[in-house]
Amino acid sequence: MLVKKTTITKPASRATALLATAGLLLSALLYSSCGHSNAEGNYQPPITTLPVFQVTASDAHTTEEYTASLEGTQNVEVRAQVDGYLSKIYVDEGAYVTKGQPLFKIDDRSYSEQYNNAGASLQAAKANVEKAHIEVERMAPLVAHNVISDVQLKTAQAVYDAAKAQLAQAQAAQGNAAINLGYTTVLAPASGFIGKIPYKTGSLVGRSEPQPLTMLSDVKSVYAYFSMSESAFLNFVSGQPGKTVQEKVKAMPPVELILADGSLYPEKGRVETVEGQFDKGTGSISFRAIFPNNEGILRSGNTGRVRITSQHTGTILLPEEATFELQDKIFVFAVGDSNKVSSKPIVVKGHSGNFYLVDQGVKPGDKIVFTGLDRLHDGAVIQPQPISLDSLLKTKPL
Known part of the structure; x- marks a missing residue:
């Protein structure tokens, strides 16, 4: 006999019904905050x-900044023009000197004797010229009166000409000796600051030495050398007024210099020149700017960054x-x-x-x-x- 079982469920309490209703409302709020479905049932994200x-x-x-190296407008290698021992050093490293000021003294005793010897040879040459001239004047009237032959006068004239040539050689020799004697005192070729002095008193110096006596830098104004990439250069050419590159360089506004410590150099400079071709190795082209250096803050060998400002x-x-x-x-x-x-x-x-x-x-x-x-x-x-x-x-x- 088939027996059918029926399960009877008791009605829920009022509190249970309220909790169920609150849960449905919360679910609806969460769903609406995340999005909703349209009439076709597709989910729509929130706006x-x-x-x-x-x-x-x-x-x-x-503003564009480019790494720059600084150099004095004149960087001169001071070298010895004659060989000898360094007898005196008149300046110290870092000193400021003026053009023509003595810097070094090379032992000049041998060069002084060479000059004296050249002087003596010059006097002898002058005496020979005078003697030959007297001989020519003595023979001239004798030839005119047919006392001696014309050949003797021509011979005397040749001796006189040879004596004058020897006089010119003696004068040149004395001049050369004077130059060498003058080279024993090394003078500053320009005004500026003295660099490192690798030699000491008593050192043997000369023209064949690979190292100069010192380096002299004129830093009243300094050059800042920097390079632009090809793309930066093309932007510069297209953005600056003027037809030629030279005109565009002249039209550039003043540039600024940022020092190695990040501070801004108080004086502004100007770009003067640009090289005629790109460096094949780096693909860049070099510019040169000049900055005044009245206070002597900048020195050759400094580094920094050139800042170029462009208006648009x-x-x-x-x-x-x-x-x-x-x-x-x-x-x-x-x-x-x-x-x-x-x-x-x-x-x-x-x-x-x-x-x-x-x-x-x-x-x-x-x-x-x-x-x-x-x-x-x-x-x-x-x-x-x-x-x-x-x-x-x-x-x-x-």
Whole structure:
């Protein structure tokens, strides 16, 4: 006989019913905060509110810094012009000297004797000339009266000419001896600071020595040598006024020098020259700027950075925070119709503080997402919160 069992469930209490209702409401709230489904049952993500600014064209300046090496306008190797022992050193390392000031003394005794010997030879040559001249004058009337033959007079004249030639040689020899004697006192070829002196009193010095007596640097003004890459040079050529490179160099604004400790040198300089060709090894081209050095702060061998400031009119500025990089390219999220965002690549031509100077990719009037880019993807819908680009320019340094 089949027996049917029936299970009877007791009605729930009032408290249990209230808890169940509260749980349903909480689930509904959580579901609505995360998204919702449309009429077709597809899930719709929530709309995020993000700050958006409108692109405008404005004026700005950019600064580029290049590593530089400093040299005096004159860096002269002071070398011995004659061989001998160094008998005196008149200056010390680091001293400032003026042009023509004695620096070193080489033992001059042998050169003094050479000069005296050349002087004696000169006197003998003069006497021979005088003697030969007297002989010619004595024979001239005798030949005229046919007392002696013309050949004797011509012979005397030849002796006289030879004596004059020997006199010229003696004069040259004495002049050369005087020059060598003068070289025993080494004079400063220019005004400037004395470098290292590797020799001491008693050292043998001469023209064949590989090391100079010292290096003399004229640092009333200093040269700063720096190099630009090929791309930076092309940007310089396209951004500066003028037809030729020389005209563009002259049109450059004053440049600044940042010293090795990071401080700014108080005097501004100017770019004077640019080399005629690129270095094949480094792919760069060298520039030379000059800076005044009235206080003597700068010395040859110093290093620093040359800072070049360029002015840009009517350029597009974008905050770096509004960009992201992907595969070596820089992108922004632009807001389009229905507040959908799409990524757009931009071409950057320079920096100005925390801003990019944009050459291509966006135009005035475009709307760009400022922050929250990590939460976005192409096609995402946002709720724009308009902000002013001018306010960003005021709060962030250019």
